[in-house]
Amino acid sequence: MDKDESLTIKEAAKLLFVSPAHFRTLLQKSDLAAIQETPESDVRVLRSAVLEYKEQMRARQKAGLKEMMDASERLGLYDQEIEGPPNHKKD
Template sequence: MSTDEFISVAEAAKLLFVSRPHVQELIAKGALLAVQCVDGGQRVRRVDVLTYKERQLAAAKVWLSSQTEEE
């Protein structure tokens, strides 16, 4: 698998376990970079999606570990 492999927004959504519109919001916010296809759709690099996913999981783990159980 090439690091420059591009996937569709729908495929990115499946990898991230989110909706297509959410991936499109991430693209609009600049969290993911996309290229415009000839057919009008957008594509993102698979490695960028996986990197984003890892960052989100790491942030969730940090947040979870900061939570204390109240007695």
């Protein structure tokens, strides 16, 4: 597939594993730019722009996970090994 081919909202949303409605929100927030509107008012985006956004999204997720892990370590949440599932008793 051509990296610079244009995609419909549905196709682009599928690449990001999000709903078309959420993808439209990304367009409205200017996280992604629409490149073309067809005469039938169909919005298009470049595949390369969607793939670049996907990589940026993964990098933000990875950084966020690292921050959460670091905060958990500072709080001592990793100091003790878990010996098994908690034993919840009903009274």
